[in-house]
Amino acid sequence: MISKRTRNWILALLFLGWSLGNIDRYIMNFAVLSITEDLHLSASSTGLLLSSFFAGYAIMQMPGGWLADRFGPRKVLLVAVIMWSIFTGLTGAAWSLASMVMIRFLFGIGEGGFQPSASKIISLTFPKEERARAMSVMLSSSGIMTLIIPIASAALLTTIGWRTTFVIMGISGVIITVLYWYFIKLPKSNLGDHATQTVASNQKGIFRSLFKMPMIWSLVIAYFCIYAVNWGLATWIPTYLVKTRGLDLISLGWVQTIPGITMLAGIFFGGYIIDKLPAGRERLAGGLSCAVIGILLYLMFTATSVTSFITYQTIVNLFIAFVIILLPAIILKQLPSSVTGTAMGIANTGGQLAGFITPMAIGFIVDAFHGSFNAAFWMLILFAIICIGAILSINGKKADLLQPNEEATA
Numbered sequence: 001m002i003s004k005r006t007r008n009w010i011l012a013l014l015f016l017g018w019s020l021g022n023i024d025r026y027i028m029n030f031a032v033l034s035i036t037e038d039l040h041l042s043a044s045s046t047g048l049l050l051s052s053f054f055a056g057y058a059i060m061q062m063p064g065g066w067l068a069d070r071f072g073p074r075k076v077l078l079v080a081v082i083m084w085s086i087f088t089g090l091t092g093a094a095w096s097l098a099s100m101v102m103i104r105f106l107f108g109i110g111e112g113g114f115q116p117s118a119s120k121i122i123s124l125t126f127p128k129e130e131r132a133r134a135m136s137v138m139l140s141s142s143g144i145m146t147l148i149i150p151i152a153s154a155a156l157l158t159t160i161g162w163r164t165t166f167v168i169m170g171i172s173g174v175i176i177t178v179l180y181w182y183f184i185k186l187p188k189s190n191l192g193d194h195a196t197q198t199v200a201s202n203q204k205g206i207f208r209s210l211f212k213m214p215m216i217w218s219l220v221i222a223y224f225c226i227y228a229v230n231w232g233l234a235t236w237i238p239t240y241l242v243k244t245r246g247l248d249l250i251s252l253g254w255v256q257t258i259p260g261i262t263m264l265a266g267i268f269f270g271g272y273i274i275d276k277l278p279a280g281r282e283r284l285a286g287g288l289s290c291a292v293i294g295i296l297l298y299l300m301f302t303a304t305s306v307t308s309f310i311t312y313q314t315i316v317n318l319f320i321a322f323v324i325i326l327l328p329a330i331i332l333k334q335l336p337s338s339v340t341g342t343a344m345g346i347a348n349t350g351g352q353l354a355g356f357i358t359p360m361a362i363g364f365i366v367d368a369f370h371g372s373f374n375a376a377f378w379m380l381i382l383f384a385i386i387c388i389g390a391i392l393s394i395n396g397k398k399a400d401l402l403q404p405n406e407e408a409t410a
Helices: 004-039 043-071 073-091 097-111 114-125 128-157 161-183 194-201 204-211 214-243 249-255 257-276 281-301 306-334 337-368 374-392 404-409
Strands: none
Touching: 004 043, 004 073, 004 097, 004 114, 004 128, 004 161, 004 214, 004 249, 043 073, 043 097, 043 114, 043 204, 043 214, 043 337, 073 097, 073 114, 073 161, 114 128, 114 306, 114 337, 128 161, 128 249, 128 257, 128 306, 204 214, 204 337, 214 249, 214 281, 214 306, 214 337, 214 374, 249 257, 257 281, 257 306, 281 306, 281 374, 306 337, 306 374, 337 374
């Protein structure tokens, strides 16, 4: 087992890389206001643009997890970061909707390998009782970026413009790739015990074994629903607040820092809370959180003022963050490390399919209802309700996990 200092250094680098990944994704939600004007896009076209990243990201989830299990997470991590950095930079060179959609799609392909490979690294370097907290530290970068990006994007987009902004972020990714290549080393002794190595050496049966587990299907549905809510809000709230609530870009940047604070708190402390929950209580906590999310979504779109809307958004982000941490923690705690990359890829495919479908669906809904977002909010409420059932149906009993004889023949 590697030293605690080395583990923490690896986690810090994963945090740094995922921070950049979140910047590259989230800033598009604000840059799209300028891109829409420059490229003369309708709401439907804007939805297609916002969804294109998630199409590539979703496609890469299962292959990314399988590649991490088969060839090692370090190699997949390096390829993922350099590829997404190249296409982030190329975003600034897009000249039409078609070119932008293709570039963002390929950007999603690149970034799709990061989380499965990073999860695999965490499972190989951290003890089981610390994995949820380690995952929450890495994923807390999304909360920090949610806090920083609204202000940073307003400053960047109104000074150097969206094209230069994306080029700078692409260059930053190349630098992080060099840091990963030089500093992230995984000793062979961390590849796990004999049973783990047996599974890793024969990958063909892993998908078959995992797809037979009801828990995996429940996780896929839960991932889809919670990320439908998360990305539905993240991609369209800036446009909603500007076009429906009348905010300007600078005001938008400042008010969106408030929900960012609770997203950060929810992710960071969520892992600690989950590690302390008694066995079996994770499902109850997750189902209750989804119920609260549904109620708050209703209160958001019926709010009579921007202040009330932001208040409800602030609280809903706290519960969304908790569920987003809960789902991968279940995988890390209940499955052997030999298959965590593949399992994470399968489950996260559901989440990223939601990222592809939801922004595009909201764009079509807004056009169909002549600029109204009410029907879109009802759709997100429905996803929150479905997520309750999916989480409560997750069975964490040993009988549903890969048994030793399965591991030997997987």
